[in-house]
Amino acid sequence: MRDIFFDLSIRSVRLNFLRSLLASIGIVIGVVAISSMGMLGTNMQLMVKDQLTTGINTIAITPDVVRAEPGASVSTNTGITDIQLRDIRDAAGVNEVIPIDRTNTQFSIGSNDGRGSIYGLDPADIKNIMNVTEGSTIRGESDAIVGATIANRFNLLIGTRIKIGEPNISMTRPVVRVVGILPAAGLSSSNGINSDNAIIVSDTWYTNQYGGGNVYDQVNVNLKDVSTLSAVEDAIDKKVNRNKEVVRISDSSSRITSVSSTLSSLTTFILAIGSISLLVAATSIFNVMMMSVSERVQEIGILLSIGTEKGEIRRMFLYEAFILGIIGAIIGGIMSIIIGYSVVSAMIGNTAYFFLPESIVYIPAGMIVGMIVCIISGLYPAWKASNMDPIDALRSE
Amino acid sequence: MNGTPLIRLANVSKVYHLESGDFTALDHISLDISEGEFVALMGPSGSGKSTMMNQLGILDVPTTGKISIAGKNIASMTNLERTHMRRDVIGYVFQKFYLIPLLSAYENVEYPLILKYKKRDTSGRAAAVLKSVGFDEAMSAHRPNQLSGGQQQRVAIARALVNDPKILLCDEPTGNLDRKTGFQIMDILVGLHKEGKTVILVTHDPKIAEYAHRTIQLEDGRVVES
Numbered sequence: 001m002r003d004i005f006f007d008l009s010i011r012s013v014r015l016n017f018l019r020s021l022l023a024s025i026g027i028v029i030g031v032v033a034i035s036s037m038g039m040l041g042t043n044m045q046l047m048v049k050d051q052l053t054t055g056i057n058t059i060a061i062t063p064d065v066v067r068a069e070p071g072a073s074v075s076t077n078t079g080i081t082d083i084q085l086r087d088i089r090d091a092a093g094v095n096e097v098i099p100i101d102r103t104n105t106q107f108s109i110g111s112n113d114g115r116g117s118i119y120g121l122d123p124a125d126i127k128n129i130m131n132v133t134e135g136s137t138i139r140g141e142s143d144a145i146v147g148a149t150i151a152n153r154f155n156l157l158i159g160t161r162i163k164i165g166e167p168n169i170s171m172t173r174p175v176v177r178v179v180g181i182l183p184a185a186g187l188s189s190s191n192g193i194n195s196d197n198a199i200i201v202s203d204t205w206y207t208n209q210y211g212g213g214n215v216y217d218q219v220n221v222n223l224k225d226v227s228t229l230s231a232v233e234d235a236i237d238k239k240v241n242r243n244k245e246v247v248r249i250s251d252s253s254s255r256i257t258s259v260s261s262t263l264s265s266l267t268t269f270i271l272a273i274g275s276i277s278l279l280v281a282a283t284s285i286f287n288v289m290m291m292s293v294s295e296r297v298q299e300i301g302i303l304l305s306i307g308t309e310k311g312e313i314r315r316m317f318l319y320e321a322f323i324l325g326i327i328g329a330i331i332g333g334i335m336s337i338i339i340g341y342s343v344v345s346a347m348i349g350n351t352a353y354f355f356l357p358e359s360i361v362y363i364p365a366g367m368i369v370g371m372i373v374c375i376i377s378g379l380y381p382a383w384k385a386s387n388m389d390p391i392d393a394l395r396s397e
Numbered sequence: 398m399n400g401t402p403l404i405r406l407a408n409v410s411k412v413y414h415l416e417s418g419d420f421t422a423l424d425h426i427s428l429d430i431s432e433g434e435f436v437a438l439m440g441p442s443g444s445g446k447s448t449m450m451n452q453l454g455i456l457d458v459p460t461t462g463k464i465s466i467a468g469k470n471i472a473s474m475t476n477l478e479r480t481h482m483r484r485d486v487i488g489y490v491f492q493k494f495y496l497i498p499l500l501s502a503y504e505n506v507e508y509p510l511i512l513k514y515k516k517r518d519t520s521g522r523a524a525a526v527l528k529s530v531g532f533d534e535a536m537s538a539h540r541p542n543q544l545s546g547g548q549q550q551r552v553a554i555a556r557a558l559v560n561d562p563k564i565l566l567c568d569e570p571t572g573n574l575d576r577k578t579g580f581q582i583m584d585i586l587v588g589l590h591k592e593g594k595t596v597i598l599v600t601h602d603p604k605i606a607e608y609a610h611r612t613i614q615l616e617d618g619r620v621v622e623s
Binding site: 012299303306308309312390 | 451454457477480481482484489491495496497498500504507509511
């Protein structure tokens, strides 16, 4: 059975088709704004999170205290000792443990001077953790791999020689030869090696130059299974920091959390901007409903005088708001897919995440919010209509 | 009837509070109308006819005094009960027809049935009543604005009748019709009275009032002749 009040509402919408359509367009815009803004934010979040999590399986262990030696020109890390390293290896179990030496230094390529980090790693580890896209991995003692930023800045090619250290007239500086170039890592270099601005050399070469053969600046533990992260961290902590805090154990999960929370507040913010358009839509629906009520005062008078209940009058106008809302929401939903997709591909340049549930859910959500807004906007007009005095309403022209 | 009249007004007053002072539209009126009567309510404009109709039609309640219709005290009813009384006990025929513009002729007649039974009419009652007032069946899908005044008033009468009310309240039912059509409408009302309806007719046309068996004359909110 079709409700006669629903019929009346449909006919009223049809009678004032243009006006109703214009009001619905407000809802369309609101739904599109909410959905595409929401999807934009979510897609951004998903993409950044994905980029970040490539390095999440690494635990970085660094010495807790940095002590400057009096009189020394450079501060020296106390470092992680061989004994501590052995403890770490014990605690890490099956996971890969990579000791790293690191320092900052000046270097020269031809007549150009630069500054960057030098990492000393076991060539076997380098082969495992570094993804050399150009050239090869380290084989000889004075071979080096360079990061993308350094390679670009100095136009480094395979075979280029780099002088390491401060220019010094009285001494010839040690030289390394570029054998491999790393791809740009950007944010994903969360494993404690900022490879973009680094020169990576073998540990033997490093200790020959800088000493500290049994002390390391950092130890990375690469997890085979990310879910064991906190368990492994706890094990290392128990074993190494037995008496007092001697090493600091960190991972990038906290950074991911903070970046995600920043991004999610950004999403909330752009959603709030989208909601403003719904507020405007609500006003226009409200306006149209008020017009509908004031144009039909006499009709309301007739309906009331021949025995229509107040609730039935209310229902009639709420149906009308609902019809406007559903038209707006359906058109808005369809347009959200098109516009949302365009916005995401234009602003993020990657639509791989667009059809994931986290992202696409903004379309039904936007539609529902649009319809709720519509019905809320219709509440007062409907209430006003149902509370008219039938005598006054009948008399009005 | 067991002696109780269908409509009883006991000392009914209606006072409107206006900025210019109180205006007494009805001034201590006591009146009985029995079931099956055909009453004409007459009087110059401003005499309180409309106010009286609003009282009899349960669209309003008196300031003082008591009205009972079909044995029920109007003032002590809830809003919803009054709405149901309007739907079930009273049929309204207005001068300007007051059909629902968005509904067809047939749907206008069906509407009170839907109000009462909360479902569409499948009994054929709406169509039968429409036919009984001489409405051309071929026009039943037309909207009110596509109908002549006489046809609209027939639809309005059919709508008033469809829930089988005891009372028919007719407010200048011929006021917007030409003379010939007006008399046709009056013939319908006479027929309905013969079938046992209580007909109350507001008019200032003495020719129309002649159809009634009793005339109540109002002046300045008082009954001057009954």
